[in-house]
Amino acid sequence: MNDFIITRKFHFSASHRYYLKNLTYEENLKLFGKTIFEHGHNYKVFISIKGKIDNNTFMVMNISEIKEMVNEVIDEFYDHKNLNLDNPFFKEKLPSTENISISFWHFLNDKLNLYQVKTYENDEIFSIYKGGSNVILGRVYRFSCGHKLYNEKLSKEENFKLYGKCSNENGHGHEYKLEVYIEGEVDKETGFVMNLNELDKIIFEVLEEIDHKFLNYDVDFFKDKLPTTENLLLFLKMKLKPKLKNLKKLRVFETENNIFEIECE
Numbered sequence: 001m002n003d004f005i006i007t008r009k010f011h012f013s014a015s016h017r018y019y020l021k022n023l024t025y026e027e028n029l030k031l032f033g034k035t036i037f038e039h040g041h042n043y044k045v046f047i048s049i050k051g052k053i054d055n056n057t058f059m060v061m062n063i064s065e066i067k068e069m070v071n072e073v074i075d076e077f078y079d080h081k082n083l084n085l086d087n088p089f090f091k092e093k094l095p096s097t098e099n100i101s102i103s104f105w106h107f108l109n110d111k112l113n114l115y116q117v118k119t120y121e122n123d124e125i126f127s128i129y130k131g132g133s134n135v136i137l138g139r140v141y142r143f144s145c146g147h148k149l150y151n152e153k154l155s156k157e158e159n160f161k162l163y164g165k166c167s168n169e170n171g172h173g174h175e176y177k178l179e180v181y182i183e184g185e186v187d188k189e190t191g192f193v194m195n196l197n198e199l200d201k202i203i204f205e206v207l208e209e210i211d212h213k214f215l216n217y218d219v220d221f222f223k224d225k226l227p228t229t230e231n232l233l234l235f236l237k238m239k240l241k242p243k244l245k246n247l248k249k250l251r252v253f254e255t256e257n258n259i260f261e262i263e264c265e
């Protein structure tokens with residue numbers, strides 16, 4: 001019988017800070033930047049359960065039961081709390097976005113048949129945990145490019161038939177959104193799969209090659225390849241995978257409506 005996955009979205013606001021007692025103030029500042037100071041986020045959490053349909057209710061589980069169980073945990077340990085001080089899971093661990101997904105698993109796994117926990121710290125940082133030793137860290141970037149989808153070997157009419165408005169000979173542009181998925185075990189000290197500053201440095205270096213460029217003319221990779229979003233993903237994978245061994249997936253939003261992804265394992 002089919003397994004279903006049911007997801008409910010939750011919200012909470014909490015404060016936290018990243019600070020390791022075994023390091024000096026300067027070392028902490030170097031490692032965590034301004035996040036060594038108390039600050040807060042409006043978190044979003046997506047709790048997914050899995051299961052089979054119940055032949056009496058025709059549901060896997062009543063979603064209001066999920067809501068009740070999760071909200072009980074959120075009210076007690078997360079919402080309007082200081083995660084470092086008020087949540088027992090973070091007595092010995094830092095409340096990184098990765099550890100927050102793991103913490104929900106810890107509190108809920110004996111009550112619900114969990115499939116996945118996905119936590120957004122804000123629109124740019126998220127984590128995904130499905131049990132086991134690995135966590136996914138997700139990071140969102142934006143960049144803007146001009147391009148045109150025009151195959152010189154085809155006539156203007158044939159290009160229009162194939163690529164529509166995107167074949168405009170003088171080009172057009174998009175503000176792209178890129179999601180980078182890094183998978184690994186969390187560092188026991190920091191709670192991070194990867195230091196975000198290190199990740200940002202690697203990503204920005206590559207995005208620098210395409211941001212505010214006319215892809216067809218300004219970027220060598222696209223001299224003989226059309227800058228479709230598929231080829232853009234191949235470009236990004238080729239550049240990023242050698243620098244990020246634990247890169248799991250890349251996802252590009254050409255617009256909010258057109259979304260493309262590629263596995264990178």
Ligand code: NI
Nearest residue numbers: 016035039041
């Ligand atoms: Ni924070």
